[in-house]
Amino acid sequence: MREGRSLGFYLLAAFFAAYVLFLYGPMIVIFLLSFQGPTGGLTFPMAGFSLHWFGKLWEGGGIVDIGAAFRRSLALGLTVMVVTVVFSVLAGLGFRKKFRGQGLLFYTAIASLIVPSIITSLGIALMFRELDDFVKAYGPAWLTDGYTTSMGLFTSGLGAHLTWTLPFGLLIMFAIFNRFDARLEEAARDLGASPWQTFRYVVAPIILPSLIGVALFGFTLSWDEIARSSQAIGSYNTLPMELQALTTTVTTPQIYALGTTTTAVSFMVISVALLGIMYSRARQARKGSDAGKGLV
Template sequence: MREGRPASFYWLAAFFGLFVLFLYGPMIAIFVLSFQGPTGGMTFPMNGVSLHWFGKLWSGGGIVDIKSAFWRSLQLGLMVMLITMVFSVLAGLAFRKRFKGQNLLFYVTIASLIVPSIVTSLGIALQFRLFDEAVKAYAPGFIAESYTTAMGIFTSGLGAHLTWALPFGLLIMFAIFNRFDGRLEEAARDLGATPWQTFRHVILPVILPSLIGVGLFGFTLSWDEIARSSQAIGEKNTLPLELQALTSTVTTPEIYALGTVTTGVSFLVIGLALAAILSLRARQARRGSDAGKGMV
């Protein structure tokens, strides 16, 4: 006889449902309120449904220069993503063999995950200020007169974001290479493949789905970063910093539209990454099936 589920199952299911509602309820409310009508306010009930606040947001005459902040954050996120992917692969390959100072280098890299983000941001800002003072003090006169600061989105800001994104990429890639079957490389070398050919045709196809995940981590961690950007980003803010600055002063649903746009970009990147991973796995499965048929 088929037994029914115990009462504890339904209690736990209800608890889980309430937890999900608590976790995503505020975000869903912001999404809905961002579609308020032109005379709508910051709270329910909604006064009409429209795209008015999105249009005002992108018009450039609203609460923030959304276009400039959006493109700055997008460019920075893409750069962090690419650097994280490249250095994670290189570090994963390097750490497969023992070398002097290996443990020290690993712990120094991972230490940035333990240090509070605001302390990291302050430390980077201090380092660049010391550099600025040194340039103004010791550089030739014509350089010192025109020099302002080395801090900026793609200098100190990029370094601050990499201290957050790169350690995650390294940890993921270390785990991937720890499970990598070295016999695949030996077979490639026995067939006369060069080190580059081995990496290109053997190693990269195997780690590529995980590498896309590393890139996803790099972009999303940079896209949403506030604490490490607060002191080290320079004079031009990223989109999350603009959003944070507006939370205490804005009085229209335009802030909700901005939050919906930033969250939508994150979901879009996640969706593209998952689609790419599924496509690669399906391609690898087809290749494996074709190879098996060829052997038969």
């Protein structure tokens, strides 16, 4: 028990420390430099400590409207989250029974995970351009007058993001329902519960932590997405695309403040999701304990 650590242990520890530093070091540097003073630049040493650049960020630097881009990304992320959760649950319930073409539908749904993101974005943009050409050529006058494009945040943009988030949600729900104990549903039906009551009072509470995980995937993947948005988002950029554009034009710590803000939103969503999972598990454990006391 008193023998010292081997040389291999220290080598592996040093390698792990270097890996963590390489992975999180740039992010930590950006966080620190975003709190530069008014005369600070893009590098160390820091010229004071203040929230000056966060204030400049939300004032708008005359280059882009960060506030509008933030609201667009937030609205799109929340929409993608809701749609991902709903479709993932419905697909998980549907795939519990065998049906013709099940395998083909499954592989089609997850194929977008292996297709390069930029190809998916280009394909969706091309499809909507063809739709625009068709509407302009054959659409009624009341529709074609003033018509520009059907591409937008909640049309082509939403579809592009769902090709990224839905496969993750589907895989999670398939794994959950594959090991779900169907006897619990049978017991609820034996007690006279309707299909909706069975889902609401039996299935949903059990799979709630997984639903929170799917929602987390849906929002965070949409919030940070650039490649699938690049060709299919329409005329208004999301916040990650604005951030990418600003890297070539902004030469002040304002760009670091924007990066810190977007990362803080991601961490906030992750924290809320973890708290929700902890609460749901504690609630289930409390109900189980109360049920056990009632039997006694």
